[in-house]
Amino acid sequence: MHSSSPQPPLPPARRPSARTLGLSLALVSAVAFGGSGTAAKPLIEAGLSPLHVVWLRVTGAAVVLLPLAYRHRDAFRRRPKLLIGFGLLAVAGVQACYFASISRIPVGVALLIEYLGPLLLLVYVKFVQRKPVSRAAAIGAGVAVTGLACVVEFWHGLAFDTLGVLFGLGAACCQVGYFVLADAAKQGKEQVDPMAVSAFGLLVGAVALTVFTRPWTADWSLLGGDVTMNGHVLPALLPAAWMVLVATVLAYLTGVVSVQFLSPPVAGVVANLEAVVATVTAWFLLGETLGPAQLTGGLLVLAGAFAAQTSRPAEAALPEPVPAEPRRRLTSR
Template sequence: MRDSEIGVVRSGKGAGLTLAVLSAVTFGGSGVAAKPLIEAGLAPLEVVWLRITGAALVLLPVAWRHRELLRRRPLMLLGFGMFAVAGVQAAYFAAISRIPVGVAMLVEYLAPALVLGWVRFVQRRQVARAAALGVVLAVAGLACVVEIWSGLGFDPLGLLLAFGAACCQVAYFVLADHGSDGEREAPDPLGMIAFGLLVGCLAITLPARPWAIDWQVLTGTVDMNGSTVRAWVLVAWIVLLSTVLAYLTGVLSVRRLSPAVAGVVACLEAVVASAAAWLLLGEHLGAVQITGGVLVLVGALIAQSSAPATPAAEPVAGGGGTVAAATGSEARAGDSGRP
């Protein structure tokens, strides 16, 4: 390889790393922007509807460009929108209405461990010992985060909702990797994201009841740890930065890096969410919880970067594709299923 070609590869990886970090930062800020809106009187489902609907409208041209997906993958798009978009965001926003943002995010980071559970017990494939170690570390860290020895230091329903977000994120990983047909042609991740948002919008509209939203909240100001912020600024933050920009930069980063590398960088999201909640919302975590959070992230990193022990991929129950034990599907960079 000539020096000029090496330079192009390195610059591409550098740009990919920058995009991956930007995606993690923008995704990580969603909870910090949403919580003041919820505390001002909007229901969590109403905030989710605003986020998904706004992003779906922005990405409508992308959906139109990939409209053949409606014919090729209708059931996959339905599942992706229901679970990986609407489900994970509704559960996460409901969770942060009851527990700190950082805690909800760390509970959600059990998802890579749960994916390995899917591979081991549903697909009945062996997983690497390092991956099993990652699961143990993540579970031990979570026990520290929620202070399980004191009978759970946070609202049990809030923790259950955060765990529900983790389960929906598993559906995201599974469906994102469920994209290979007989011709081995995976759907474009941008098209999946755009249609996932449209399906999620339709799925969440009836339970969210947007016609009952108190629109005066959106025209006024909300409190962010003693500071006054215009509500519409936070809505724009959630829609444009934490959804549209986060998804697009995530997809572009995976195309310049490997899915595994992009997935590791995405773990910064939990750090960003916890730090932002600390600085902007005054939500402090104790030393034991911070230590537990580090264990959760280390476990997630190990789980994401550990390949299955068996090289051949087995079909997912129900047919049609495979699950990457390291969460290495191409669409992983879109990362939300994630909030």
């Protein structure tokens, strides 16, 4: 009988790094957010106004997350300003400013202005928070915004309306608030669970949008009927449920959690993929074709997101070395 040499132990399974997890969640969030317009369009074509569709989206998500809000109710007592600010800026502010913008300027132009947010976020981090910004993140943001300009083909609507542009910039600033406040939730001694940030943010946003949109004036009986999507008839509740559960609940939860593992600038650049996803889903589900410029722009957005995710925080200046004190002879007491 031959004795066999002991086999070396198997290496432990490698866990995904925090950065990999953060990028994966940011990608899921961008994909989920990107499908909101495709789900909303059949409802709008059936007779609901865009603002009422937004109210349905945010309020439905807030109701779904009520158990989470109750479970983390102490978070509102500890950080009320952060959670109210997130609801007003990252939820109600983005939606209200964006829809006010598209009521005055072309959708593509409004979308491009809103997604100047990642560039504004870099400016905020660099000059307001006075934190270092890596060159890769800055280059990635610039490439992504250039690609986004091609995706939305903004040159088809250059008749700018000053107020519409200002509303678009307001949406971009509110988008900056989304990443800054989500990042602030993990800072300090009173850290807030990202689930609580999403749940209370949507609750606050729903209350604010209720005042702004007056939902009692809508004909909600439309949800009991059918809608048409690219020639196919389906129950109106199907796109409504997708818009609430996937494009809002899943999108906000994964987006806020991703910022816990990534720097806000990197998460902001990855969020630009939302516009690409929105365009591609509209291509497949609504029959809206893509041109060469849009395809090229999509590749540029992907390249920009890839460049940003390879960035590392710039190294802070190292302190001057302190000269070592001369050794003292040890003496016994």
